[in-house]
Amino acid sequence: MTEPANATLPTVDARIHPRGGLDILSRAEVAELADASAGGMHDLLRRCALAVLTSGSQSDDPRAAQELYPDFDIQVHQLDRGVRIDLHKAPAMAFVDGDIIRGVAELLAATVRDLAYRAIELDEEGGRDLDTSEGITDAVFGLLRNARVLQPSDPNLVVCWGGHSINREEYMYTKEVGYQLGLRELDICTGCGPGAMKGPMKGATIAHAKQRRRRGRYIGVTEPGIIAAESPNPIVNHLVIMPDIEKRLEAFVRLGHGIVVFPGGVGTAEEILYLLGILLREENAGVPFPLILTGPTSSAPYFEQIDRFIRLTLGDAATERYEIIIGDPAAVAKRMAAGVRKVREHRLAQRDSFFFNWSLNVPLEFQRPFVPSHEAMAALDLHHGRKPFELAADLRRAFSGIVAGNVKEDGMRRIEQHGPFLIHGDTDMMQSLDALLRAFVEQRRMKIAGEYRPCYRVVA
Known part of the structure; x- marks a missing residue:
């Protein structure tokens, strides 16, 4: 049951009983989530939960939602038969006819799940060695496994990077690429926000429907510093909140079987440099990893400038690890599908898992x-x-x-x-x-x- 609460913007008080993905929590996890002391987990939970409840927001100011809903609060309770989440003065946009939207409830449960796991498993007493490369990779694996996104199926997950602030033509292009990928029964993983993170998912949903693919995966991988500025788009059906940007980036390259890069800003440039830096290591020379930079014809100068910057800084060898395709969504999808098949062959030959790229060497400095x-x-x-x-x-x-x-x-x-x-x-x-x-x-x-x-x- 829900009850309207009084506020400048419409708000709701509600009790949510999550279904699936958040079955039980320990008393220690609940206590960590309720810790409102300096450095405690409660403020982080509140900010991330508010971002989820304003899913679809077009603002990229992390303070905007907090200013609009200053009295919002969330409490998590352990019950004999599961978990209850109490919301106080939550954004009414997350509800319809008094009930929370099911997709929003799932993302809210994912938020609680990931922050609870982080609070216990990745703290100083959690037993994980976060000072070594192997220990950090193990932590990334643990977070993704706990989020239930590691599935032992044939490789088909394409990571799409690109900006949250793109123009209409670029956005429509990302949708068409997503549509072409979906027709080839490829799933989509993005940073979960708006713009180039939403478009490919939206296009893929239509293609998956045409192909009668009923369990398409639209995975959004984010981190606490980003989620407040880039609320999850409504299509995300698997949300994962990594502890920091470095683990988020490693999650992308360990999960994905190929990456498509659309026009973006500094965040997209960061992602490109991260991946190229890893692929340029001698240990990764033989690891297939399809990487395609693409956009509409009007975006050609953008990629020319990115390409020049990479050549100047990292050398011509770096440009051999990616391909630029302009104005041809079908060609992007065909090339990516072919690249994913090569990834499958390599994983089989190396006896590496399909669901987590263990063979990729990610050095500690990354x-x-x-x-x-x-x-x-x-x-x-x-x-x-x-x-x-x-x-x-x-x-x-x-x-x-x-x-x-x-x-x-x-x-x-x-x-x-x-x-x-x-x-x-x-x-x-x-x-x-x-x-x-x-x-x-x-x-x-x-x-x-x-x-x-x-x-x-x-x-x-």
């Missing part, structure tokens, strides 16, 4: 969480003469810091207190980086709405 303080950003080593994968790791951190300054609450607070991040490096590299970032601003790829104020300053 796994350690990067906290983008002003000191850390200024200390990045962005100079020629380094090994390509090492330079890629620091370039990835530079873009990650800008993402934090743009849309993550902690990063935004640092910028307000201390001014923009300073990014140093070789002159030609900094000029190319500055040109790329200026293009993102001019093309409105940094923010969905409002005037963008740079959170960075490039210094040659």
